[in-house]
Every structure is written in C-alpha cells, then in structure tokens.
Amino acid sequence: MNSNKSKIDADLAKFSSILNKKTNNGFVVLERNDKLPYAILMKSKKKVDHISNFFIFCATLGLWSIAWIYISQVSSKAKKILIAIDEDGNAFEEKCF
Template identity: 70%
Template sequence: MKSNTSITDENLSKFSSVLENKTNHGFIVVERNDKLPFAVLMKKKQKVNHFLNFFICCATLGLWSFAWIYITRVSSKARKIVVAIDEDGNTFEEKCYMG
C-alpha cells in the first residue's frame, strides 16, 4: 500500500507533466496552485491572414472557404482552460468562461 506522500508526489508529477505539455502547445500559465493542485492556462488570440486565405480559396475553387471560416471563427479566438487533479488523482481539463 502506498503512503499519502508518494501519492501526492505522483499526482504532482502528473500535474506538472500535463502543464508542461500544454505550455509546449502555446498556452501560458496565468495562475497556478500546487496545494490543491490546479492551474489556469490561456492561449492568446491568433491573427488570421485573410489575404492568404482568400488566395487559397480562389485557387481551390472555394473549397478552402470551409477551413477559412473555421480558422476565423474557432481557432483564432483566445482560450482559457483550467487543468486540475481530482480526488482520485486523475487530471482533467475544463474551459474557463472569459468575462
């Protein structure tokens, strides 16, 4: 049977590896609490090159318009997420609503 300190150390190492993975994918840590453990991460808004997308849309006879709409509406928005560990030691991620 494992002791409580090894379980918390294991959970903290899982938590840190998830945070490292998210920061490698462009997220920035806004707030971090190692006692509970949870962290609020933010990915900044990306600028869309509409001229390039228009050119690709014309070259593909309009087929690129679906991807262009997706890029403009979904991918280019800023996002905030909460990464935490529950009581069972499982990491989870939820969206934060920005106000």
C-alpha cells in the same frame, strides 16, 4: 502516512508533466496552486492572414471557404482552460469562459 505522501508526490509529478506539455504547446500559466493542485492556462489569439486565404479561396473555386470560416471563427480565438487533479488522482481539463 508514507504511502499518502508518495501518492501526493505522484499526483504533483503528473500535474507538473501535464502543465509542461501545455506550456510547450503555447499556453501561458495565469494562475497556479500546488496545494489543491490546479492551474488556469491561456493561449493567445492567433492572427488570421485573410489575404492569403482569399487567394487559396479563389484557386480552389470556393472550396477553401469552409476551412477559412473555421480558421477565422474557431481556431483563431483565445483559449482559457483549467487543469486540475481530483481527489482520486485523475487529471481533468475544462474550458473557462
């Protein structure tokens, strides 16, 4: 019984450390359950400065367009993720849609 409790405590410590890393990276906890353990995190949408990107685009003779499209379409969107610990004690992360 004692080894089972220590395993649960170790899993909770691992779960909490993962959450701390993600919150330091800019995510906000929307929902958290320590009994199962899982949490839903969200990172808000970034604002893209199109004016400065246009000047970089002009200075690089259009080569910056690839990075600009990536910044505008992929990395500036809001992100929601689910972080959980499974029955074996392994942490996993999935995207929420």
